[in-house]
Amino acid sequence: MGRMGNAGAGARDRDAEGRARSARPRDGLGRPLPYGAPGVERQAEGVVRTPAETVAEAQALLDDGKPFHAHEVFEDAWKSGPEEERTLWRGLAQLAVGLTHAARGNAAGGARLLRRGAGAVEEWAAGSGVRRPHGMELDGLAAWARELAGRVESGAGSVEAGVEAPRLRGPR
Template sequence: MRDRDEAGRPRNARPRDEYGRPLPRGAEGVPRVPDDYAPGPEEALEQARSLLADGRPFHAHEVLEARWKTGPDEERELWQGLAQICVGLTHLQRGNLSGAAALLTRGSARLGAYGSTRPFGLDLRALAVQADAITTAIDEGDADAGTAISAVRALLTPAAS
Protein backbone atom coordinates (compact mmCIF):
# COMPACT_ATOMS: atom_id res chain seq x y z
CA MET A 1 0.00 0.00 0.00
CA ARG A 2 1.36 3.39 -0.98
CA ASP A 3 1.56 6.29 1.46
CA ARG A 4 -0.90 9.06 0.63
CA ASP A 5 -1.62 12.52 1.99
CA GLU A 6 -5.06 13.74 3.11
CA ALA A 7 -5.96 14.61 -0.51
CA GLY A 8 -5.06 11.09 -1.70
CA ARG A 9 -1.84 12.10 -3.50
CA PRO A 10 1.03 9.62 -3.20
CA ARG A 11 3.79 10.53 -0.76
CA ASN A 12 7.30 9.18 -0.46
CA ALA A 13 7.39 8.04 3.15
CA ARG A 14 9.57 4.95 2.67
CA PRO A 15 13.23 5.42 3.53
CA ARG A 16 15.71 5.33 0.64
CA ASP A 17 19.36 4.36 0.36
CA GLU A 18 22.04 6.67 -1.08
CA TYR A 19 21.11 5.48 -4.60
CA GLY A 20 17.43 6.26 -4.08
CA ARG A 21 16.38 2.63 -3.80
CA PRO A 22 13.46 2.06 -1.41
CA LEU A 23 14.30 0.39 1.88
CA PRO A 24 11.93 -1.59 4.12
CA ARG A 25 9.70 0.50 6.35
CA GLY A 26 11.44 1.25 9.62
CA ALA A 27 14.93 0.98 8.10
CA GLU A 28 17.25 3.95 8.42
CA GLY A 29 17.80 5.66 5.11
CA VAL A 30 19.51 8.83 3.99
CA PRO A 31 17.76 12.20 4.46
CA ARG A 32 15.01 12.81 1.90
CA VAL A 33 13.69 15.88 0.17
CA PRO A 34 10.46 16.82 1.99
CA ASP A 35 7.25 16.54 -0.03
CA ASP A 36 6.51 20.23 0.58
CA TYR A 37 9.97 21.48 -0.46
CA ALA A 38 9.67 24.51 -2.75
CA PRO A 39 13.17 25.77 -3.61
CA GLY A 40 13.94 28.85 -5.63
CA PRO A 41 15.96 28.30 -8.82
CA GLU A 42 19.39 29.10 -7.35
CA GLU A 43 18.70 26.97 -4.26
CA ALA A 44 17.55 24.05 -6.42
CA LEU A 45 20.70 24.24 -8.55
CA GLU A 46 22.96 24.52 -5.51
CA GLN A 47 21.31 21.56 -3.78
CA ALA A 48 21.39 19.46 -6.96
CA ARG A 49 25.12 20.18 -7.44
CA SER A 50 25.83 19.27 -3.82
CA LEU A 51 23.92 16.00 -4.09
CA LEU A 52 25.65 15.13 -7.36
CA ALA A 53 29.02 15.84 -5.71
CA ASP A 54 28.02 13.25 -3.10
CA GLY A 55 27.15 10.73 -5.85
CA ARG A 56 23.41 10.99 -5.19
CA PRO A 57 21.70 11.77 -8.52
CA PHE A 58 18.35 10.32 -7.37
CA HIS A 59 18.20 12.87 -4.58
CA ALA A 60 19.32 15.65 -6.97
CA HIS A 61 16.39 14.61 -9.16
CA GLU A 62 14.03 15.02 -6.20
CA VAL A 63 15.25 18.59 -5.65
CA LEU A 64 14.87 19.46 -9.33
CA GLU A 65 11.45 17.80 -9.40
CA ALA A 66 10.39 19.92 -6.42
CA ARG A 67 11.34 23.03 -8.39
CA TRP A 68 9.48 21.84 -11.49
CA LYS A 69 6.35 21.16 -9.45
CA THR A 70 6.41 24.43 -7.49
CA GLY A 71 8.00 26.87 -9.95
CA PRO A 72 6.34 28.90 -12.67
CA ASP A 73 4.71 27.03 -15.56
CA GLU A 74 7.07 28.62 -18.10
CA GLU A 75 10.03 26.91 -16.36
CA ARG A 76 8.48 23.45 -16.21
CA GLU A 77 10.30 21.97 -19.23
CA LEU A 78 13.66 23.22 -17.93
CA TRP A 79 13.36 21.64 -14.49
CA GLN A 80 11.74 18.49 -15.83
CA GLY A 81 14.58 18.05 -18.33
CA LEU A 82 17.21 18.52 -15.62
CA ALA A 83 15.38 16.08 -13.34
CA GLN A 84 15.16 13.49 -16.12
CA ILE A 85 18.89 13.72 -16.73
CA CYS A 86 19.48 13.07 -13.02
CA VAL A 87 17.11 10.09 -13.10
CA GLY A 88 19.05 8.83 -16.12
CA LEU A 89 22.23 9.09 -14.05
CA THR A 90 20.46 7.19 -11.26
CA HIS A 91 19.63 4.35 -13.64
CA LEU A 92 23.22 4.32 -14.90
CA GLN A 93 24.48 4.17 -11.32
CA ARG A 94 22.16 1.23 -10.61
CA GLY A 95 23.18 -0.61 -13.80
CA ASN A 96 19.87 -0.15 -15.65
CA LEU A 97 21.43 0.93 -18.93
CA SER A 98 18.27 0.96 -21.05
CA GLY A 99 16.45 3.06 -18.44
CA ALA A 100 19.45 5.39 -18.24
CA ALA A 101 19.55 5.90 -22.00
CA ALA A 102 15.79 6.53 -22.19
CA LEU A 103 15.77 9.18 -19.44
CA LEU A 104 18.95 10.89 -20.63
CA THR A 105 17.45 11.11 -24.13
CA ARG A 106 14.18 12.60 -22.81
CA GLY A 107 16.01 15.12 -20.65
CA SER A 108 18.30 16.11 -23.51
CA ALA A 109 15.31 16.69 -25.81
CA ARG A 110 13.62 18.95 -23.25
CA LEU A 111 16.77 21.02 -22.77
CA GLY A 112 17.51 21.07 -26.50
CA ALA A 113 14.19 22.82 -27.06
CA TYR A 114 15.65 25.90 -25.31
CA GLY A 115 18.19 26.44 -28.09
CA SER A 116 20.99 28.79 -27.08
CA THR A 117 19.15 30.53 -24.24
CA ARG A 118 20.83 30.38 -20.83
CA PRO A 119 18.20 30.45 -18.09
CA PHE A 120 19.80 30.97 -14.68
CA GLY A 121 23.19 31.09 -16.44
CA LEU A 122 23.03 27.41 -17.44
CA ASP A 123 24.44 26.27 -20.77
CA LEU A 124 21.52 24.01 -21.66
CA ARG A 125 22.96 23.16 -25.05
CA ALA A 126 26.12 21.82 -23.34
CA LEU A 127 24.00 19.86 -20.85
CA ALA A 128 21.98 18.32 -23.70
CA VAL A 129 25.17 17.43 -25.58
CA GLN A 130 26.61 15.87 -22.41
CA ALA A 131 23.48 13.79 -21.85
CA ASP A 132 23.71 12.59 -25.46
CA ALA A 133 27.41 11.74 -24.99
CA ILE A 134 26.58 9.66 -21.93
CA THR A 135 23.89 7.86 -23.95
CA THR A 136 26.44 7.16 -26.68
CA ALA A 137 28.87 5.79 -24.06
CA ILE A 138 26.09 3.54 -22.75
CA ASP A 139 25.40 2.27 -26.29
CA GLU A 140 29.11 1.59 -26.77
CA GLY A 141 29.43 -0.22 -23.42
CA ASP A 142 31.80 2.43 -22.10
CA ALA A 143 29.72 4.43 -19.61
CA ASP A 144 31.01 5.19 -16.14
CA ALA A 145 28.45 6.51 -13.63
CA GLY A 146 30.95 8.48 -11.56
CA THR A 147 32.38 10.26 -14.59
CA ALA A 148 28.91 10.97 -15.98
CA ILE A 149 27.67 12.39 -12.67
CA SER A 150 30.72 14.65 -12.38
CA ALA A 151 30.30 15.92 -15.93
CA VAL A 152 26.64 16.83 -15.41
CA ARG A 153 27.41 18.42 -12.05
CA ALA A 154 30.04 20.68 -13.66
CA LEU A 155 27.51 21.86 -16.23
CA LEU A 156 24.90 22.68 -13.57
CA THR A 157 27.14 25.54 -12.47
CA PRO A 158 25.84 28.83 -13.86
CA ALA A 159 28.28 30.79 -16.00
CA ALA A 160 29.67 33.91 -14.39
CA SER A 161 27.76 37.03 -15.36
Protein backbone atom coordinates (compact mmCIF):
# COMPACT_ATOMS: atom_id res chain seq x y z
CA MET A 1 0.00 0.00 0.00
CA GLY A 2 1.17 3.52 -0.68
CA ARG A 3 1.17 6.40 1.73
CA MET A 4 -0.45 5.63 5.05
CA GLY A 5 -2.33 8.39 6.79
CA ASN A 6 -3.75 11.76 5.98
CA ALA A 7 -0.93 13.98 4.70
CA GLY A 8 -2.90 17.17 4.34
CA ALA A 9 -5.75 18.88 2.58
CA GLY A 10 -6.57 17.29 -0.73
CA ALA A 11 -4.07 14.45 -0.26
CA ARG A 12 -5.36 10.95 -0.96
CA ASP A 13 -4.15 7.57 0.14
CA ARG A 14 -2.85 5.55 -2.81
CA ASP A 15 -2.07 1.88 -3.31
CA ALA A 16 1.16 0.62 -4.90
CA GLU A 17 -0.32 1.18 -8.40
CA GLY A 18 -1.30 4.77 -7.58
CA ARG A 19 -5.05 4.10 -7.31
CA ALA A 20 -6.97 5.97 -4.63
CA ARG A 21 -7.47 3.63 -1.67
CA SER A 22 -8.12 4.61 1.89
CA ALA A 23 -5.39 3.48 4.26
CA ARG A 24 -7.63 4.03 7.27
CA PRO A 25 -8.11 0.92 9.37
CA ARG A 26 -11.56 -0.67 9.34
CA ASP A 27 -13.66 -2.50 11.88
CA GLY A 28 -15.21 -5.94 11.36
CA LEU A 29 -18.13 -4.40 9.46
CA GLY A 30 -15.83 -2.43 7.16
CA ARG A 31 -16.46 0.95 8.80
CA PRO A 32 -13.46 3.29 8.66
CA LEU A 33 -11.68 3.97 11.94
CA PRO A 34 -9.39 6.90 12.72
CA TYR A 35 -5.85 6.70 11.34
CA GLY A 36 -3.63 4.84 13.79
CA ALA A 37 -6.51 2.98 15.48
CA PRO A 38 -6.28 -0.79 15.62
CA GLY A 39 -8.52 -2.37 13.02
CA VAL A 40 -9.36 -5.68 11.42
CA GLU A 41 -6.83 -6.87 8.87
CA ARG A 42 -8.14 -6.28 5.36
CA GLN A 43 -8.60 -9.00 2.81
CA ALA A 44 -6.02 -8.85 0.07
CA GLU A 45 -7.67 -7.79 -3.19
CA GLY A 46 -7.42 -9.62 -6.48
CA VAL A 47 -6.69 -13.02 -4.95
CA VAL A 48 -7.52 -15.92 -7.24
CA ARG A 49 -8.92 -18.80 -5.22
CA THR A 50 -10.58 -22.06 -6.14
CA PRO A 51 -14.34 -22.08 -5.59
CA ALA A 52 -13.83 -24.35 -2.56
CA GLU A 53 -11.29 -21.92 -1.09
CA THR A 54 -13.62 -19.00 -1.76
CA VAL A 55 -16.57 -20.67 -0.02
CA ALA A 56 -14.46 -21.78 2.97
CA GLU A 57 -12.80 -18.39 3.45
CA ALA A 58 -16.05 -16.46 3.05
CA GLN A 59 -17.83 -18.79 5.50
CA ALA A 60 -15.10 -18.32 8.11
CA LEU A 61 -15.39 -14.54 7.75
CA LEU A 62 -19.18 -14.64 7.94
CA ASP A 63 -19.06 -16.84 11.05
CA ASP A 64 -16.59 -14.39 12.59
CA GLY A 65 -19.01 -11.49 12.08
CA LYS A 66 -17.08 -9.97 9.17
CA PRO A 67 -19.51 -9.94 6.24
CA PHE A 68 -17.82 -6.88 4.68
CA HIS A 69 -14.61 -8.89 4.39
CA ALA A 70 -16.52 -11.95 3.08
CA HIS A 71 -17.98 -9.71 0.38
CA GLU A 72 -14.44 -8.89 -0.76
CA VAL A 73 -13.65 -12.62 -1.07
CA PHE A 74 -16.79 -13.13 -3.18
CA GLU A 75 -15.89 -10.06 -5.24
CA ASP A 76 -12.51 -11.62 -6.09
CA ALA A 77 -14.31 -14.76 -7.32
CA TRP A 78 -16.75 -12.64 -9.31
CA LYS A 79 -13.92 -10.76 -11.02
CA SER A 80 -11.52 -13.67 -11.57
CA GLY A 81 -13.84 -16.64 -12.04
CA PRO A 82 -15.39 -18.00 -15.20
CA GLU A 83 -17.83 -15.70 -17.00
CA GLU A 84 -20.68 -18.18 -16.55
CA GLU A 85 -20.38 -17.92 -12.73
CA ARG A 86 -20.14 -14.14 -12.38
CA THR A 87 -23.82 -13.68 -11.55
CA LEU A 88 -23.51 -16.31 -8.81
CA TRP A 89 -20.49 -14.71 -7.12
CA ARG A 90 -21.88 -11.19 -7.53
CA GLY A 91 -25.13 -12.32 -5.89
CA LEU A 92 -23.20 -13.84 -2.99
CA ALA A 93 -21.22 -10.60 -2.61
CA GLN A 94 -24.52 -8.71 -2.49
CA LEU A 95 -25.80 -11.02 0.25
CA ALA A 96 -22.67 -10.38 2.32
CA VAL A 97 -22.80 -6.60 1.86
CA GLY A 98 -26.55 -6.67 2.60
CA LEU A 99 -25.76 -8.34 5.93
CA THR A 100 -23.07 -5.70 6.45
CA HIS A 101 -25.54 -2.86 5.97
CA ALA A 102 -28.16 -4.54 8.15
CA ALA A 103 -25.61 -5.00 10.96
CA ARG A 104 -24.58 -1.34 10.62
CA GLY A 105 -28.22 -0.34 11.16
CA ASN A 106 -28.98 0.60 7.54
CA ALA A 107 -32.30 -1.23 7.26
CA ALA A 108 -33.33 0.06 3.83
CA GLY A 109 -29.95 -0.56 2.18
CA GLY A 110 -29.49 -3.91 3.90
CA ALA A 111 -32.91 -5.21 2.89
CA ARG A 112 -32.48 -3.98 -0.70
CA LEU A 113 -29.10 -5.71 -1.11
CA LEU A 114 -30.27 -8.91 0.59
CA ARG A 115 -33.19 -9.14 -1.84
CA ARG A 116 -31.02 -8.23 -4.83
CA GLY A 117 -28.50 -10.94 -3.87
CA ALA A 118 -31.27 -13.50 -3.35
CA GLY A 119 -32.63 -12.72 -6.81
CA ALA A 120 -29.19 -12.99 -8.38
CA VAL A 121 -28.40 -16.43 -6.93
CA GLU A 122 -31.87 -17.69 -7.88
CA GLU A 123 -31.48 -16.27 -11.39
CA TRP A 124 -28.10 -17.96 -11.73
CA ALA A 125 -29.47 -21.31 -10.48
CA ALA A 126 -32.44 -21.13 -12.87
CA GLY A 127 -30.24 -20.24 -15.83
CA SER A 128 -27.55 -22.80 -15.10
CA GLY A 129 -29.76 -25.62 -13.86
CA VAL A 130 -27.31 -26.11 -10.97
CA ARG A 131 -28.98 -25.99 -7.55
CA ARG A 132 -25.89 -26.67 -5.37
CA PRO A 133 -22.85 -25.09 -7.05
CA HIS A 134 -19.65 -25.83 -5.16
CA GLY A 135 -21.79 -27.43 -2.44
CA MET A 136 -23.68 -24.22 -1.68
CA GLU A 137 -27.36 -24.35 -0.84
CA LEU A 138 -28.73 -21.53 -3.03
CA ASP A 139 -32.40 -22.04 -2.20
CA GLY A 140 -31.59 -21.84 1.51
CA LEU A 141 -29.43 -18.74 1.01
CA ALA A 142 -32.18 -16.95 -0.90
CA ALA A 143 -34.74 -17.86 1.77
CA TRP A 144 -32.36 -16.68 4.54
CA ALA A 145 -31.80 -13.37 2.75
CA ARG A 146 -35.48 -12.65 2.21
CA GLU A 147 -36.37 -13.59 5.78
CA LEU A 148 -33.64 -11.34 7.19
CA ALA A 149 -34.64 -8.50 4.85
CA GLY A 150 -38.20 -8.71 6.17
CA ARG A 151 -37.06 -8.67 9.80
CA VAL A 152 -34.70 -5.74 9.19
CA GLU A 153 -37.41 -3.70 7.46
CA SER A 154 -39.91 -4.41 10.23
CA GLY A 155 -37.53 -2.96 12.81
CA ALA A 156 -37.42 -6.23 14.73
CA GLY A 157 -34.16 -5.24 16.44
CA SER A 158 -30.48 -5.01 15.80
CA VAL A 159 -28.64 -7.48 13.62
CA GLU A 160 -25.51 -9.16 14.95
CA ALA A 161 -23.54 -10.19 11.86
CA GLY A 162 -21.90 -13.33 13.29
CA VAL A 163 -25.17 -14.60 14.75
CA GLU A 164 -27.15 -13.92 11.57
CA ALA A 165 -24.47 -15.29 9.22
CA PRO A 166 -25.85 -17.76 6.69
CA ARG A 167 -24.50 -21.25 6.17
CA LEU A 168 -23.32 -21.32 2.57
CA ARG A 169 -23.48 -25.10 2.43
CA GLY A 170 -26.67 -25.59 4.39
CA PRO A 171 -27.63 -26.04 8.05
CA ARG A 172 -25.00 -26.30 10.76
